[in-house]
Structure formats: C-alpha cells, structure tokens
Amino acid sequence: MGARVTGGDVPGRQHLLRRRDVRRHRPVARTRGWTIAQIDANVVNWLSTFNPHTILLHIGTNDIYGSNPSGAPSRLSTLLDHITAKSPDAEVFVATIIPLASFDVRTYNAAIPGIVQSKARAGKHVHLVEMYSALTTADLADGVRPDAGGYTKMATVWCNALQAVPAASAARRRPPRRPPPVPARGRQPVAGAAPRR
Template sequence: MTRTRRPLAALIPLLVFLAVFAVLVPLGTGTARAESNGGVKVMPLGDSITDGFNVAGGYRVGLWQKFTAGRYKVDLVGSLFNGPAGLGDHDHEGHSGWTIQQIDDNVVNWLRAQNPHTILLHIGTNDIYGSDPAGAPARLSTLIDHITAQAPNAELFVATITPLGFLDSTVRAYNAAIPGIVQSKVNAGKRVHLVDMYKALTPADLADGVHPNAGGYDKMADVWWRALLSVPGSIGTPSSTPAESTAAGSTAYGNGSAAQAA
C-alpha cells in the first residue's frame, strides 16, 4: 500500500503552535536550569516572600543588583529557579505556602546538595495563620539547629518576618522570640546572625496584606545587603572587575505563582 505524504504546508500550523506553546509554558522548578558563576554560594531560603510572589524575583532582584554594583561574585543556589531576565542568578529555595516544619523536613537534603556558604532565612509567615502559631518559635529553633548541624561553617542570617495586614499581635509575638533564639545559638558557638526585617517594612509596603510590593522587596534587599556586609566574608570580598552575570535571555517563571499564602 502506498502511503500519502502530508505536504509540509499542512504541518506549519502545528509547528507554530508547538513553538508558541514552548515559549508560554512556565519553566519548571528543578535544578536543570541551575546557574553558577563560581562565586560565594548564598541560599535564599523561605516561602513565597523569598520566591517573589507579586513581584518576580522579589528581594533577590535588588540584592543581586547590589552584589554586582559592589563587585561581589555571588552564586545564588537552590533547587528552584525563577525571576526576571535582569536577575543574574535565578536559583533559590523559596517555597510558596510552606511552613517552618515543611522547610525543616527538607532543608538537610538541600544543604547537602548545594553546600552554601551563606543562608538567608525568612520563614514563619504561614505559621502565623496556621493551627499552632504559638509553637512557631520552637519550630524555628529546631530548624536553626538542623541547619547549623548540617552546615556548621555556613553563615546563617535569620530574619524576623515582614508585617502582615492582619494578626499583627501574633506576628509581633513570633518576632519577639527570635532575638533570644538567635542569641542562644550564638552562645553555643554557632554562626547565626539576627536580621530585623519587620522594622524595615510597614503595611503600606504590602501588595496584598501578606506579600511585599516592589518597594517593600527593595527594602528587604537593602536590609539583607547591610546584614551581609556586617559579617566579613559572608559574600566574599569585592573583585577588581565587575561581577559576572549568569542571566538567561528571557524571563523565568517559577513555582506556585497562584498561591495566596506566603
């Protein structure tokens, strides 16, 4: 039996559709797109505020700009990948909707895989409106212990969480416990540093009562930057030449962009 060949012209609409589909589908969240410039490994760790809900890349964009302007060679690391093209390194561990316990359940594996020199931890927002907000400080303390046990030589920066448009007394109670937790780890010889993120933002810096707007994320970037500079070696030393950018040529979309929790 003779087979009839389909004319090439008949295949063009299908090829066009597939090309458009490939462009529009968001990039995955695995490590296949991981970027590295060989710099000091820094892991942004937390929930959707680290991911950058409402503003692609969140505080990571402004912080990256400070790294490059200051000629610091930094390699952001993590199993997730998203943010705008202008963000030179899209890797992070910002898991939308996750609680302290969920981060704790996975953090040892992430640390083994990435071996970061510095960790930026902002977590607890989803615990505030969870079933046990009063237990959040204890869970944070346990998380810090697990991080420092797995990565004892890493510099761990622990932030108070940003304000919410509701439950402010609960947020304040959680944040009030963090300095004591951090100090107890410092007293035990651990490389843990307190970062007061709550005071840097106001409810006016929130886009939806939970996640920062662009201005709020810029404020977060500034607070992280100043905290990093206060600990010599946390991001290496400035280079005499501009830091490399590993930016991809197009916007990378990430995980859980429709999530309403942090």
C-alpha cells in the first residue's frame, strides 16, 4: 500500500484507470512500503515537479507496523497541510486503510474522517474515501496487500469517489511550466514575449 500523487491511478493496479484516458491520468509518484513521514519528506518536491490535479492517498499501513502508530494521525494531518499548501487547487482523496490480518487499523481509521473534515472546513479540496469497509482480510494476498479481487474492489471505490467530485473527474488543463516560444526571425512576436534584438 502507499500513496499516489496522480491523475487518477489506483495503488498497485496502475493500469486500471490509465487505460481509460492516458492523456488525463499521468502518474506522478508511486510509493510502496513508505511511511507517512517518508512521503512527507518528498511530497513538496514531487508537487513542484508535476503539478497534479488529483491526489489519491491510501496511507498509514506502514505506520501501523512502526514504532509510533499512535502518531500516524498527526503525521497524516501534517502531510495534508503540506500538500494543500503546495497544490491548493488539487483534489486530494484520503482513504481509510484496508483491514490487515495481524494489526488493528480501526483506531487510525477512526481519526481520518475528523482530519479530512477539518481540512475541508478550512476550504481545502480534501475528500474522505471509505476504503476499510470495501475489503475484508479474505481479500488480502499476504495479510497486508490485496489480491486481484481486492484491488478490483479498491478500484471501484476510487472510481466512485472520483466521480462524486465533479472537479476531480473533469478534465482541466493547467498551463505548462515552460517559457513561451521564441518567434522565428521575421515573424510577429508572441504576446508578452520580449522582442528579439
């Protein structure tokens, strides 16, 4: 499991949504086996580089295994602050994490709705995705990661969440992050471009 700063893919099953429209769904960063803090340490650079429109987070599984699982909600809140500060127009979808065979994730999951609601009340484009109830431990291949059927269930939940937020499912083009083209000699200059000497 992990996070994905993306235009619409599902962690672990990257091809499911990408097939629908390759132009609109461009993966930016895919992490598997990372903690919230590790993702947080990199997210500002990723967002600066790729300027995503949609961000899907199924995050916290590796924190549950770690030495400080009770601090995971606070780390998630901080990560969301960093994401929404750097990419204020991005639609951020935060999922509750799926059940694990050997660890109880319910305490962590119980904190996620309040975190998401506090960000949304502050005007951030943050949305809750209820993923926990979509799978059971019978959908896990190894007690942690979903099997093919589990990933299909996750894909359905992600798709439904994206479709429920019109701004997330609408194709919005952002201006490119490159300087305007320099006109060839003898042609009219591009509006806003300095004339050539």
